[in-house]
Amino acid sequence: MTEPADHTEFVRRYLRQRHAKVEPDPAFAERVLARLARRPAELMGLAALRLLPATLALVMVLAWLSIRAGADSQPTAPQTTGDDMIGWLIEDTGR
Amino acid sequence: MELTWIMGMTGGAGSRAADEAALIAASREGDTGAFSDLVRLHQRRIFRLAGRFFRRREDVEDAAQDTFLTAWRRLSTYRGRAPFEHWLSRVCLNCCYARLRRARPEEIQVDMSVLREPGFDPHAAIEVERLLSRLSPGDRFVLLLLDGEGWSVAEIASRLGWTTMNVKVRAHRARKKLRKVLTPS
Numbered sequence: 648m649t650e651p652a653d654h655t656e657f658v659r660r661y662l663r664q665r666h667a668k669v670e671p672d673p674a675f676a677e678r679v680l681a682r683l684a685r686r687p688a689e690l691m692g693l694a695a696l697r698l699l700p701a702t703l704a705l706v707m708v709l710a711w712l713s714i715r716a717g718a719d720s721q722p723t724a725p726q727t728t729g730d731d732m733i734g735w736l737i738e739d740t741g742r
Numbered sequence: 743m744e745l746t747w748i749m750g751m752t753g754g755a756g757s758r759a760a761d762e763a764a765l766i767a768a769s770r771e772g773d774t775g776a777f778s779d780l781v782r783l784h785q786r787r788i789f790r791l792a793g794r795f796f797r798r799r800e801d802v803e804d805a806a807q808d809t810f811l812t813a814w815r816r817l818s819t820y821r822g823r824a825p826f827e828h829w830l831s832r833v834c835l836n837c838c839y840a841r842l843r844r845a846r847p848e849e850i851q852v853d854m855s856v857l858r859e860p861g862f863d864p865h866a867a868i869e870v871e872r873l874l875s876r877l878s879p880g881d882r883f884v885l886l887l888l889d890g891e892g893w894s895v896a897e898i899a900s901r902l903g904w905t906t907m908n909v910k911v912r913a914h915r916a917r918k919k920l921r922k923v924l925t926p927s
Contacts (some may be wrong), residue, residue, distance in 0.1 A: 669793030
């Protein structure tokens with residue numbers, strides 16, 4: 648351990664030299680350009696991913712609306728059968 | 743655009759700045775060749791800066807690549823009021839900070855090349871690394887820029903877009919923890 652008086656200096660010296668010799672290799676710029684060329688496709692993919700939750704939510708809302716609309720179009724009164732119609736006609740003509 | 747970048751052979755700082763401005767203008771127009779020259783011009787500095795925050799070379803490479811890709815995308819926002827190098831280092835810092843916040847803690851490992859130099863206590867170095875791994879990304883970030891890069895509080899605040907008070911508080915907190923770790927009980 649270092650003495651309290653010089654620990655700040657030790658930390659400074661250590662941090663100044665720590666990982667200070669990391670150098671890019673000669674092909675680094677080419678790799679950046681290669682990623683740049685891939686970028687439009689990457690961006691479109693990311694945009695699609697970002698839109699996915701919204702799309703799913705929209706699909707679910709539409710599905711729910713169509714189910715509800717289907718339920719609403721069901722007749723509230725019971726279906727009249729052929730027998731009912733005949734009975735009603737007989738009653739009507741009998742008046 | 744074909745420009746050869748050999749530092750010190752382009753005829754002085756003024757000429758270099760003019761060449762750099764030409765490269766930036768061409769890159770803005772979508773000239774990837776010019777941008778490639780810009781990358782070559784600044785890659786060492788960006789690598790060194792990103793290297794402060796990550797131990798693994800792949801992480802340094804990814805952070806540096808992210809920096810240049812972001813720079814390409816946002817080149818239109820560079821107004822030329824500050825040196826391009828400052829703008830680029832700010833982009834780099836933002837990329838590194840975002841990556842640091844996402845990253846899982848790295849295993850503690852001392853940079854052995856540093857320990858080969860005289861006057862370095864391996865135990866203290868391990869303690870520093872252990873502390874760095876425990877600090878919050880923001881505090882670690884400030885400490886590495888202050889003591890590693892030798893930047894001032896004002897410089898860090900302006901390049902990160904943070905308030906000087908925020909930087910001071912983080913620096914104070916990080917150094918206090920360091921003192922506690924390194925002071926024999």
